Amino acid sequence: MDFYLTALVQGLCYGSLALGIYISMKIFNIPDITTDGSYTLGGAVTAVMLTNNQPTYLILPVVIGVGAVAGALTGLIHTKLKVNALLAGILVMTALYSLNLTIMGRSNLPLSNLPSLFTLVDISTDTNLNTFWIVLAFIAIVTLFIGYLLKTDFGIAMRATGNSESMIRALGVNTDKMKIIGLALANALTALSGYLITQWQGFxxxxxxxxxxxxxxxxxIIAETLIRSLSITSVWLNLLLVLGGAIVFQMVLAFTLSTGVNPLYLKAVTSTFVLLIVGLPRLFRREV
Structure with missing residues (x-):
């Protein structure tokens, strides 16, 4: 039971990452590879600040800020320098590798016996359950904020930029600005995921x-499959399905490991699982 509870907690921690990718890839149609670097950036900043005895509530805004800056940099390179979005993300991700290594000072930074987000409140005497409730509350707040933002006029303009950039530009909206802000928001969410995972795993x-x-x-992709098949248009349901997709994804990986698959092959299993999610629906549609 604890094995799957751990997978559930990990899925919730990755929920923020999934929301970030949803914003960049599904709202703005930008394949943002900055994710790999901004996720580690969030973890690196969290670890360094914790080892310097900084409170976790102070670390949170710093992590959001550095993640947003990383995403905004990708957006600036893409919109102002007219570099392909994929290449812009790769360039920033590569630079972030060196930056993260500089921040940490070494390749691995343990956080043994240091206070963290999960030790601030004792909701349950069971450590795993306590972690679960704290992560659930944290992700719920993040999701409510993103859902509210996407329902505002600014959020509608963001969504319109991804749906029809030429139309929304004709209405006087600065689409370059929208892309920069969107990528900043996406990578801030990604850095938040690194913030959670680092404290949860302890390094x-x-x-x-x-x-x-x-x-x-x-x-x-798991969420999108359900969204398309059920023709869901609600922003709130879309966000909840993205979170559900993150949990299902981690549960599948947990089940794979429980069957005795060597952890060395986990990345291969992950890529194969994503390939199946992407490919099978298309094969079935062709047959029909």
Missing amino acids: ADISMGIGVVISGLGSV
Whole structure:
């Protein structure tokens, strides 16, 4: 039971990452690879500040800020320098690798016996359950904020930028500004995921972000499959399904490990699972 509870907690921690990828890839149609770097950036800043005895409530806005700056930099390179969005993300991600290593000072930074977000409040005597309730409350607040933002006039303009950039530009909206803000928001959410995962697992590692975009993308694709099949238009339901996709994705990986698959093959299993999610619906549509 604890094994799957751990997977549930991890899925919720990745929920913020999934929301970030949902904003960049599904709202703005931008394949943002900055994710790998901004996720590690959030973890690196969290670890360094914790080891310097900074309170977790002070670390939170700093992590949001550095993640937003990373995303905004990608947006600026893409919109102002007219560099392909994918290449812009790769350039920033590569630069962030060196930055993260500089911030941490070494490749791995343990957080043994240091206070964290999960030790601030004792909701349950069971450590795992206590972590679960805290993460659930944290992600609920984040989701409510994103849902509210997307329902405002500014959020509608963001969504319109992704749906029809030429139309919304004709209405006087600065689409470049919208893209920069959107990517900043997406990477701030991604950095938040690194903030949560680092405190949950008890260390930050320079390679923790490698391939993490696949996990987030898999979560979004699971949600998108349901959104399309059920013709869901509600912003709130879309966000909840993205969170559900993150949980399902981690549960599938947990089940795979429980069957005895060597953890060395976990990345291969992850990529294969995402390929199946993407490919099978298309094959079935062709047959029909």
